[in-house]
Amino acid sequence: MMFRALALLLLAAPAAAQDRFSPSDLDPLAVSAPTEVMVLGTPHLSAAPDDFTTDMLEPVLQRLEAFAPTHIAIEAVSGEHARFLAAEAARYPGVAEQFAGTALRLSGLAGETVALTPGEAESEAAGLAGTAMTPAGHRETAALFARAGDPWSALVHWLQIPEGARTAGGPVGEELAAALDRLAASRNESAAIGAVLAARLGHDRVWPMDDWTAGDLFLSVVPRLQAAIESDPALQGVMSDPAMAETQAAYRRLTSPEEVLEVYRLFNEPGAQPARAAAEWGAFLRAAGDAEAARARVVAWEARNLRMAAHILEATRGMPGARVLVIVGASHKPYLEAALDDLALVDIVEFE
Known part of the structure; x- marks a missing residue:
């Protein structure tokens, strides 16, 4: 009896291998x-x-x-991941500068006027999601995202300010305003497609999803x-x-x-x-x-x-x-x- 059961098990093995679970198998239950x-x-x-x-x-x-x-996701690292790469520079030599240099520089510039840690700024910016904003509100949120290490979401808000009003003011200093203008003009698909489209659609942010x-x-x-x-x-x-x-x-x-x-x-x-x-x-x-x-x-x-x-x-x-x-x-x-x-x-x- 034991040998017969073993034989049946062996015969069934190829079929079982073909019946591997896929999470998409659950779709009909949704x-x-x-x-x-x-x-x-x-x-x-x-x-x-x-x-x-x-x-x-x-x-x-x-x-x-x-x-x-x-939601618009872009090939860029999050502010949290940028800080991780910078802190672990010995393990990831050159990676922070190559893939998070812009984020870290703008975070430093915003830190001159935004009296929050990058993590605090990220939480503050997230808390403003879905609120109607004046140009001053977009300027403030741009500074928060820049401080958080997410220059692309900062750019989303910068681009929602009428072009003639995209000037330094409030928490956006002269250097940060110039940096956002350079980012807006850059040949980078995260800016030229991601941030531009997000601003056009009135989004609160883009979602950096790269990971090194x-x-x-x-x-x-x-x-x-x-x-x-x-x-x-x-x-x-x-x-x-x-x-x-x-x-x-x-x-x-x-x-x-x-x-x-x-x-x-x-x-x-x-x-x-x-x-x-x-x-x-x-x-x-x-x-x-x-x-x-x-x-x-x-x-x-x-x-x-x-x-x-x-x-x-x-x-x-x-x-x-x-x-x-x-x-x-x-x-x-x-x-x-x-x-x-x-x-x-x-x-x-x-x-x-």
């Missing part, structure tokens, strides 16, 4: 509307041609506005990866892969509103995502010269994307029917969609 997430894979606009201007993004902005997001906690793992293998790239055919061929070459060539087309829209459609074409991910990240899995270092690079990348997905989820606070726009470098798009699509009550919406 009584509330799902969260809709649009992941906008973007070229990094700092690498656009010299004749690119941010007003060329208007056709893209109009399509995103039609999605009517309730696994950056120490990545940094630990950089010298070995640099050596491997010089000798490993799998890594040397990444940029010549047709899928990668197409997106790199597309940067040169960012020269008119019509071309910019077509480039964004190209970067977000659903059917193209598997080939691009295979070209860019499959190369590290194929690398034989230093397989351990290459695998560590993939692990750090996947961990970063999983943490991003968690921050996106947390931003909604479980709001039924939330619509989240995620603005992120195009390489992240397939990973974030894969992580989010498997969760309960999350529906992926495509950019068209």
